[in-house]
Amino acid sequence: MPAVSKGDGMRGLAVFISDIRNCKSKEAEVKRINKELANIRSKFKGDKALDGYSKKKYVCKLLFIFLLGHDIDFGHMEAVNLLSSNKYTEKQIGYLFISVLVNSNSELIRLINNAIKNDLASRNPTFMNLALHCIANVGSREMAEAFASDIPRILVAGDTMDSVKQSAALCLLRLNRTSPDLVPMGEWTARVVHLLNDQHLGVVTAATSLITTLAQKSPDDFKTSVSLAVARLSRIVTSASIDLQDYTYYFVAAPWLSVKLLRLLQCYPPPEDASLRSRLTECLETILNKAQEPPKSKKVQHSNAKNAVLFEAIALIIHHDSEPNLLVRACNQLGQFLQHRETNLRYLALESMCTLASSEFSHEAVKTHIETVISALKTERDVSVRQRAVDLLYAMCDRSNSKQIVAEMLSYLETADYSIREEIVLKVAILAEKYAVDYTWYVDTILNLIRIAGDYVSEEVWYRVIQIVINRDDVQGYAAKTVFEALQAPACHENLVKVGGYILGEFGNLIAGDPRSSPLVQFNLLHSKFHLCSVPTRALLLSAYIKFINLFPEVKGTIQDVLRSDSQLRNADVELQQRAVEYLRLSCIASTDILATVLEEMPPFPERESSILAKLKKKKGSSKLPDMDDSRKNVNGNTEFVCKNNGVIYENQLLQIGLKSEYRQNLGRMYVFYGNKTSTQFQSFSTSVSTALQLNVQEKPVDPLIEAGAQVQQILNIECVSDFSDTPVLNIQFRYGGTLQNIAVKLPVMLNKFFQPTEMMSQDFFQRWKQLGAPQQEVQKIFKAKNQMDTDVTKAKLLGFGVALLDGVDPNPANFVGAGIIHTKTTQVGCLLRLEPNAQAQMYRLTLRTSKESVSQRLCELLSEQF
Amino acid sequence: MDCRQGKLRLQKWYVPLSDKEKKKITRELVQTVLARKPKMCSFLEWRDLKIVYKRYASLYFCCAIEDQDNELITLEIIHRYVELLDKYFGSVCELDIIFNFEKAYFILDEFLLGGEAQETSKKNVLKAIEQADLLQEVRPALTGKAVIIIINILAYFHFIFLHK
Numbered sequence A: 001m002p003a004v005s006k007g008d009g010m011r012g013l014a015v016f017i018s019d020i021r022n023c024k025s026k027e028a029e030v031k032r033i034n035k036e037l038a039n040i041r042s043k044f045k046g047d048k049a050l051d052g053y054s055k056k057k058y059v060c061k062l063l064f065i066f067l068l069g070h071d072i073d074f075g076h077m078e079a080v081n082l083l084s085s086n087k088y089t090e091k092q093i094g095y096l097f098i099s100v101l102v103n104s105n106s107e108l109i110r111l112i113n114n115a116i117k118n119d120l121a122s123r124n125p126t127f128m129n130l131a132l133h134c135i136a137n138v139g140s141r142e143m144a145e146a147f148a149s150d151i152p153r154i155l156v157a158g159d160t161m162d163s164v165k166q167s168a169a170l171c172l173l174r175l176n177r178t179s180p181d182l183v184p185m186g187e188w189t190a191r192v193v194h195l196l197n198d199q200h201l202g203v204v205t206a207a208t209s210l211i212t213t214l215a216q217k218s219p220d221d222f223k224t225s226v227s228l229a230v231a232r233l234s235r236i237v238t239s240a241s242i243d244l245q246d247y248t249y250y251f252v253a254a255p256w257l258s259v260k261l262l263r264l265l266q267c268y269p270p271p272e273d274a275s276l277r278s279r280l281t282e283c284l285e286t287i288l289n290k291a292q293e294p295p296k297s298k299k300v301q302h303s304n305a306k307n308a309v310l311f312e313a314i315a316l317i318i319h320h321d322s323e324p325n326l327l328v329r330a331c332n333q334l335g336q337f338l339q340h341r342e343t344n345l346r347y348l349a350l351e352s353m354c355t356l357a358s359s360e361f362s363h364e365a366v367k368t369h370i371e372t373v374i375s376a377l378k379t380e381r382d383v384s385v386r387q388r389a390v391d392l393l394y395a396m397c398d399r400s401n402s403k404q405i406v407a408e409m410l411s412y413l414e415t416a417d418y419s420i421r422e423e424i425v426l427k428v429a430i431l432a433e434k435y436a437v438d439y440t441w442y443v444d445t446i447l448n449l450i451r452i453a454g455d456y457v458s459e460e461v462w463y464r465v466i467q468i469v470i471n472r473d474d475v476q477g478y479a480a481k482t483v484f485e486a487l488q489a490p491a492c493h494e495n496l497v498k499v500g501g502y503i504l505g506e507f508g509n510l511i512a513g514d515p516r517s518s519p520l521v522q523f524n525l526l527h528s529k530f531h532l533c534s535v536p537t538r539a540l541l542l543s544a545y546i547k548f549i550n551l552f553p554e555v556k557g558t559i560q561d562v563l564r565s566d567s568q569l570r571n572a573d574v575e576l577q578q579r580a581v582e583y584l585r586l587s588c589i590a591s592t593d594i595l596a597t598v599l600e601e602m603p604p605f606p607e608r609e610s611s612i613l614a615k616l617k618k619k620k621g622s623s624k625l626p627d628m629d630d631s632r633k634n635v636n637g638n639t640e641f642v643c644k645n646n647g648v649i650y651e652n653q654l655l656q657i658g659l660k661s662e663y664r665q666n667l668g669r670m671y672v673f674y675g676n677k678t679s680t681q682f683q684s685f686s687t688s689v690s691t692a693l694q695l696n697v698q699e700k701p702v703d704p705l706i707e708a709g710a711q712v713q714q715i716l717n718i719e720c721v722s723d724f725s726d727t728p729v730l731n732i733q734f735r736y737g738g739t740l741q742n743i744a745v746k747l748p749v750m751l752n753k754f755f756q757p758t759e760m761m762s763q764d765f766f767q768r769w770k771q772l773g774a775p776q777q778e779v780q781k782i783f784k785a786k787n788q789m790d791t792d793v794t795k796a797k798l799l800g801f802g803v804a805l806l807d808g809v810d811p812n813p814a815n816f817v818g819a820g821i822i823h824t825k826t827t828q829v830g831c832l833l834r835l836e837p838n839a840q841a842q843m844y845r846l847t848l849r850t851s852k853e854s855v856s857q858r859l860c861e862l863l864s865e866q867f
Numbered sequence B: 001m002d003c004r005q006g007k008l009r010l011q012k013w014y015v016p017l018s019d020k021e022k023k024k025i026t027r028e029l030v031q032t033v034l035a036r037k038p039k040m041c042s043f044l045e046w047r048d049l050k051i052v053y054k055r056y057a058s059l060y061f062c063c064a065i066e067d068q069d070n071e072l073i074t075l076e077i078i079h080r081y082v083e084l085l086d087k088y089f090g091s092v093c094e095l096d097i098i099f100n101f102e103k104a105y106f107i108l109d110e111f112l113l114g115g116e117a118q119e120t121s122k123k124n125v126l127k128a129i130e131q132a133d134l135l136q137e138v139r140p141a142l143t144g145k146a147v148i149i150i151i152n153i154l155a156y157f158h159f160i161f162l163h164k
Helices: A010-024 A026-045 A052-067 A078-083 A090-098 A104-120 A124-139 A142-146 A148-157 A160-180 A188-197 A200-215 A225-238 A255-265 A273-290 A300-320 A322-339 A343-357 A363-367 A370-379 A385-397 A402-413 A418-434 A439-456 A459-471 A476-487 A494-509 A517-528 A537-549 A553-564 A574-589 A592-598 A612-619 A762-771 A791-801 A852-862 B019-034 B070-088 B092-098 B101-111 B122-135
Strands: A647-651 A655-664 A669-677 A682-690 A695-699 A711-720 A729-736 A741-744 A756-758 A778-784 A816-823 A827-839 A843-850 B045-046 B049-056 B059-065
Touching: A010 A026, A010 A052, A010 B092, A026 A052, A052 A078, A052 A090, A052 B101, A078 A104, A090 A104, A090 A124, A090 B059, A090 B101, A104 A124, A104 A142, A104 A791, A124 A142, A124 A148, A124 A160, A124 B122, A142 A160, A148 A160, A148 A188, A148 A402, A160 A188, A160 A200, A188 A200, A188 A225, A200 A225, A225 A273, A255 A300, A255 B070, A273 A322, A300 A322, A300 A343, A322 A343, A322 A363, A343 A363, A343 A370, A343 A385, A343 A762, A343 B045, A343 B070, A363 A385, A363 B045, A370 A385, A370 A402, A385 A402, A385 A418, A385 A711, A385 B045, A402 A418, A418 A439, A418 A459, A418 A612, A439 A459, A439 A476, A439 A494, A459 A476, A459 A494, A476 A517, A494 A517, A494 A537, A494 A827, A517 A537, A517 A553, A517 A695, A537 A574, A537 A592, A553 A574, A574 A592, A612 A711, A647 A741, A655 A729, A655 A741, A669 A682, A682 A695, A762 A791, A762 A816, A762 A827, A762 B045, A778 A852, A791 A816, A791 A827, A791 A843, A827 A852, A843 A852, B019 B049, B019 B059, B049 B070, B070 B092, B070 B101, B070 B122, B092 B101, B101 B122
Parallel strands: none
Antiparallel strands: A647 A655, A655 A669, A669 A711, A682 A729, A695 A711, A729 A741, A756 A816, A778 A843, A816 A827, A827 A843, B045 B049, B049 B059
């Protein structure tokens, strides 16, 4: 192969690319590629050793073929060979190939790592950078293992070139993301923080990203970065636009660095030091002021960069949520953007206002923009912007404007894009429930939802309306009347038939006095929909019919005739057939008394968190829901019982176990209810509790026979000897139809059950907080919110957890502070806790301080699972 | 349909994913972005990420960022990258990126690393690239025969700051 002449580049590659581009069809392209692959393969396998240039060229061709979307299964070895070339261009192509086509072939990784090691040690900055880029691009575990300890050294060494420092910082960041366990923290961390002071803004830019990532994981280790970041930010925002030379972007001083610094500050609460705090406030004010100045350029790049910094500053203001003045200014600024001609800004303003709406300082200010947001919903041409408007309306909704917002959302629903209908339905359903002052409005709203967007009304929504109607007797008559009227429509949605069937079956009697809705009229109305419905709805209607027989003896004959018809008794569907047969039989043989008992009105549903909320959280992947008849089945994980004492802890086909419990100091009493769900007796029923030494559980004997359908009660007396972390296990054994059944259930006896809440004043709290300052006494955990972050729910959970909530202790009103004493037989442990929600990041920080390390640990584990 | 429509010119991933996943994501994203009309906003929610995109002549540039990331600054990351290409190639056109794809990658690596801006100064990035070029025996071959006009071609970068 001749030496490359100047200006020739990789001629073979250029020719090949041209060939590909000239191909008229996909087939021709594939043919040309296959030809080339065969050629390269033969060259690589050939006897003649290839020189570096040819290797580079062929590797580059392979890369190009890969980027066209074809699989490449050879050439890796040749690329690795290029890594150790002395020629920069060959090395560079080798690294590119490795970066793009990572292969976890362990043999190769060893060779690659070897080459990287050599380059890192070369002291040639260009080579070092190539090696660092490769590590950052691949970021595999093997590489982390090999280099995670070298890179910090390169990063903080005094003689490292600036460009190498930049690469090293981001390389370390990447490794920290992929294999955090392999990146050792050490004395280098303090020196990394110091990079925020570096002369070179490029180094500061790269270092800020690294520090932000590290600070998110261990905020305490990087606390000192706050003051440095504020100082740096302050210098940037007050600089004249030319001061920073090439780091000024379209007249905006270092926008990337500013955004990153503001991001870093969002890892921390507002600075406690007063002068630092006021300096930061000044910076934020300056940024807000700049937004009002006339633009220095008409270019969109100028306004984008300026607003990028502004939005990040607003994000920080919202994160701190402590300066009412700044929050309101931020809100006003966003209000201006709501009417901006740039779609991007309108979109971002809507998005950012959503988080502002949840701050108590700015909620009212956000609400003043309601008309603009409603008009955005109607006039925006881009569905993603309209979606943001829906989100904002949802966020700004409260009791004062709920009727207007729900009405607007309902009317938007009629024309909304199909892709967002389901979400809007859920939001309307949640708002209607949350802000219902009178439940007639709620019932109307849900029925409207079903009318307008029946197909998008998920099961949770109609389950919920039924739960609410059943639980609130003041709305039952109205609900019956309204569904009755809605069912009159010639075409109504099947979901309405379901709600109608259920509600009339329960409460049809409340409107039966009116001759226009006499029992027979009600029945005929329901039955006229029967044939148009799917099997599950028909099954539900059959249940409604048998309920009618109980409510209205006068229609018994008519209903029996329907049940007796061939289309029911011989229905091809087993479930329908069975219901028809059983209901018919029941109506014939049972006395009125028995009927009345069997078909008694449904008891109220236990109050629990709305299932629609959960649905909204994870709209995708809705699993099959239980049939309505057993929608109250509630098989719980134990975590659910950390903050509550009563409920169903286990249920299967045969057995249901419920419990009620009460605790006082270090003693507890638990009533366990075993319900036989079958029609057969349970024999040799026995239980035992296995528990750790720190707990004494004494069981009262339980009857060895449980009759079909019966429930028996057992009392457990519990004593907490010392703090513990393992929950006891209840073992149950019985015979059912000759087979022995073994069931083991974890009993929800956790350490926090032995809490006694303690009220205290702010200064006592802080005094004790300081006393418990030893490192092993404090346990802290930062975690992502699993549920919607709702203040009331959080309060209820903390109270359920057993502590007293102390108001006015934490300077930030969004935070929660609590205190209590854990009672055990041997000792009492005082506990203080602080929970800091960060609504914007959807994160919580939970800190527990107790006089005993194991107690802090355990309580933190238990409580952090709750949010 | 023109088989070249929606063609990928460059891709860069900052999260480890299998080739199969990458292809699937790419296909889905290309469709989503091509379906957007002009004047629509440059951001959209996609899975649990945000897509920021901008069109320059026949090329679309896309970044996927995390929920917390700043959309506008990402838009300017795209613009700065285009400026860098422009400066390096001297009024860049799509053909430059096709024929010198490796250069486009090298410039990107100098500018962004691990999904974060490494060096935002245009001068410094180009200095690094030019220094490297000096080490080369040859200057990159620029194509002088850019007569073919191609429309609707899509270049697409995937800068995901997400770590799974």
